[in-house]
Amino acid sequence: MTFQPYVPTGGLAGWRFLQNTIASQKDAFSASAVVQRDMEYFREKISDVETPEQLVNDFRLLSVALNAFGLSEDINNKFLIRKVLEEGTLDPEALANRLSDTRYRDMARAFGFGDFPVPNTALSDFPDRIAARYVDQSFEQALGNTNNTMRLALNAQRELVNIAEEDSSNRTKWFRIMGTPPLRQVFEGAFNLPTSFGTLDLDRQLTVFEERTEAAFGTSDISELAQPETLERLLDRFAAVAGLTASFGTQVTSPALVLLRGF
Known part of the structure; x- marks a missing residue:
């Protein structure tokens, strides 16, 4: 069973409640058996993945990867995902750079399949970095099942800071x-x-x-x-x-x- 994040009401009162309880709620969520199994599988298998084809052909790995970037609803768009990952982000004309949804570019850059001779999946800290994103995004997705406003606010709290730090x-x-x-x-x-x-x-x-x-x-x-x-x-x-x-x-x-x- 997976812990279900909870807010008792919407609006500003709900946001205040979530801010005061998020640490304990996220700890309970990340300790859930389903989440732990997904992260353990990803940590165990991802270092063997050397191509986008291998990633999209492993449903469990792909599910974790997409969840980590808020793209879980695209689990069946394997052709698009594979092409995004294969082309990478270095070429301005790469698909990831032409899509209006910049989350694809973030994912392509993080995995590095099309950008480097050896993808980032070979790095020792890569599994932990993706697992951390997976927990955050999965928690927000679970919260969004009952209150999407809170999900969007949590996402913005993290992602706006990331964008602000970019050199652009x-x-x-x-x-x-x-x-x-x-x-x-x-x-x-x-x-x-x-x-x-x-x-x-x-x-x-x-x-x-x-x-x-x-x-x-x-x-x-x-x-x-x-x-x-x-x-x-x-x-x-x-x-x-x-x-x-x-x-x-x-x-x-x-x-x-x-x-x-x-x-």
Whole structure:
């Protein structure tokens, strides 16, 4: 049996509860028999994997790998996954660099099949690094089965910091966020943007994101947004808006948004 993460309510109150209990909940989850078996199998077998073909042909290994990057729903897209891994990330025209979902690029870069003569699967610390990601992502996925807002907030708490640390321009970092569905949902949710927002020109979307974050947090610099205090305010706002939306409908009323000015 696998431990089921739990929050008693949604919105800001639920987010606060999760923050206060996440350490004990994650310990219980990672100790679950199913999780332990998956990690043990991955640690035992992954060093023997030298090609993408070997990885996609082992369902259990592939399942752990995809879960570690939040791509578990793509378990049946073996041709796509194999091609992404084979081409790697060094060529700008590689499939991983052309897909809008940047999680594929993260996975291809982590495994290194198409980037190096010897893939990263041969490194001694590789199993532990992927296992740690697997626990985080699996915990979030399990939590998302009952409260997807909390899942998205936890993911953003980790991934926004990772993007902020990348050696790239602020514009590139924003496009990374816009191309990563879970992160994009957090920013769209925090500012209560309509579903039609994603149909706008990408440059226009970027302008809106920058203007909204500047107005709410005094900066549109991703490195500054990822600082603990500002990140906390962003996630508080996202959780609060999600709670209000659940209570009042898809469009939060202006009086309700007034309550969020302190976030």
